[in-house]
Amino acid sequence: MVATPGRPLVIAHRGASGYLPEHTQQAKALAYGQGADVLEQDVVATRDDRLVVLHDLFLERITDVARRYPGRARADGHWYARDFTLAELHGLAVTERLAATGAGAEFPGRFPPWQGEFRLHALDDELALLRGLNVTTGRHVGAYPEIKCPAWHRAAGIDLGVVLAERLEAELALRGPLPLWLQCFDPAELRRLHAEGFRLPMTQLIGRVPARQGDWAGADPLSTAGLASLARHCAAIGPWLGHVWRDGCDTGLVARAHEVGLAVHPWTLRRDRLPDGCATADSLASQLCHEIGVDGLFTDHPDLVVRVRAHGRRLAEALD
Ligand code: CA
Numbered sequence: 001m002v003a004t005p006g007r008p009l010v011i012a013h014r015g016a017s018g019y020l021p022e023h024t025q026q027a028k029a030l031a032y033g034q035g036a037d038v039l040e041q042d043v044v045a046t047r048d049d050r051l052v053v054l055h056d057l058f059l060e061r062i063t064d065v066a067r068r069y070p071g072r073a074r075a076d077g078h079w080y081a082r083d084f085t086l087a088e089l090h091g092l093a094v095t096e097r098l099a100a101t102g103a104g105a106e107f108p109g110r111f112p113p114w115q116g117e118f119r120l121h122a123l124d125d126e127l128a129l130l131r132g133l134n135v136t137t138g139r140h141v142g143a144y145p146e147i148k149c150p151a152w153h154r155a156a157g158i159d160l161g162v163v164l165a166e167r168l169e170a171e172l173a174l175r176g177p178l179p180l181w182l183q184c185f186d187p188a189e190l191r192r193l194h195a196e197g198f199r200l201p202m203t204q205l206i207g208r209v210p211a212r213q214g215d216w217a218g219a220d221p222l223s224t225a226g227l228a229s230l231a232r233h234c235a236a237i238g239p240w241l242g243h244v245w246r247d248g249c250d251t252g253l254v255a256r257a258h259e260v261g262l263a264v265h266p267w268t269l270r271r272d273r274l275p276d277g278c279a280t281a282d283s284l285a286s287q288l289c290h291e292i293g294v295d296g297l298f299t300d301h302p303d304l305v306v307r308v309r310a311h312g313r314r315l316a317e318a319l320d
Contacts, residue, residue: 007289007309008288009142009295009297010037010297010299010302010306011036011037011144011297011298011299012028012031012034012039012040012302013298013299013300014040014055014300015027015030015031016030016034016300016302018110018271018272018300018301019110019111019301021118022096022097023041023053023054023062024120025119025121025129029129029133031302032130032137034302034303035302035303035306036302037141038143038144039126039142039144040145040146041123041143041146043145043160043164044056044081044148044160045081045082045156045158046082047084049158050086050122051164051167052081052089052120052122052123053120054120057148057149057152058079058081060098061097061098061100061106062098064095065079065092068091068092069088072084082156086122092119093114093117093118095115095118096110098113107273123167126143127143130142130143140179142181143181144180144183145168145180146182146184146205147182148160149186150184150186150189151214161184161193162193165182168180169200180201181202181236181265182201182202183202183204183238185207187215187217187221188214190204190233191217194233195233201236202233202234202235202236203235203238203265204230204238205237205238205267206222206237206239206243208240208242210222217229222239222243222253224256224260227256228260230260230262231260231261231262234262235262235263236295236296237257237263237265238265238267238298239266240267241266241267241268241269241275242275244288244294245266245275245284245288246277247276248278250291250292254293254294255293265298266288266298267297268299268300269284269288269299269304269305271304282304282308285297285304285305285309289305289309289312290312
């Protein structure tokens with residue numbers, strides 16, 4: 001789906017994670033209330049093969065798992081969600097994301113670490129929240145689940161891509177239409193799911209260094225040939241912001257992706273972590289929405305993009 005020019009989808013990255021601890025029900029409800037069009041879910045499997053909304057494979061950056069289960073870290077020092085049941089995960093206290101060093105917050109100035117009452121939740125719970133809010137508001141806010149580390153999950157005994165795709169197909173069949181995109185960094189995974197007959201709209205994520213992501217089937221995803229190849233099974237690409245905007249300028253990727261019919265949903269606009277050379281979050285959001293013409297934008301601050309998007313539309317109407 002290519003969005004209306006100047007009105008890209010506001011995709012709430014881990015919810016309104018600039019304001020509340022990421023991937024909590026509170027962060028999702030706030031994003032919804034701020035006017036986001038889509039809520040993002042990172043999806044990881046638990047020991048009992050349930051799907052939980054969690055960014056990392058492990059737990060210690062956003063929960064009290066190290067204190068609650070001191071003996072259950074693996075040899076690499078991480079507490080993996082795959083080693084815990086969903087019931088155990090529900091019992092953990094969730095905090096604003098901690099810095100990798102373990103000292104202080106990843107984003108100083110965001111929600112204070114260890115304050116408030118927050119919990120992890122299953123993908124099913126988030127879809128129920130989203131469906132319920134769509135009933136009470138009459139809106140059609142969508143979901144944007146990500147298959148996290150599919151090869152790692154296969155080695156750990158679960159085909160996460162297939163389990164998630166089947167869960168989403170069942171969701172659509174049982175409860176009716178919902179705007180939905182299935183995203184993944186691993187290029188082989190989305191190709192495989194398409195080849196196995198899944199027809200959910202898919203978004204190929206493209207990191208800073210695509211060569212590190214896996215098998216691109218011989219075509220650099222940022223090249224015209226690579227984009228054309230992705231267009232055979234994807235609806236959109238989700239590139240690192242630096243691939244569409246660099247040093248204040250449009251790189252041309254959006255136009256080239258549009259030529260082959262791919263929508264472009266870059267990540268991640270954060271007011272408190274702007275790319276080099278960017279004056280303000282508002283100016284960057286405005287340029288992405290109104291000049292470069294992205295079709296969606298992942299952001300930790302949905303209200304900011306909603307406001308900038310609306311301002312641009314009023315400006316355009318005034319000039320007409
Ligand atoms: Ca994600």
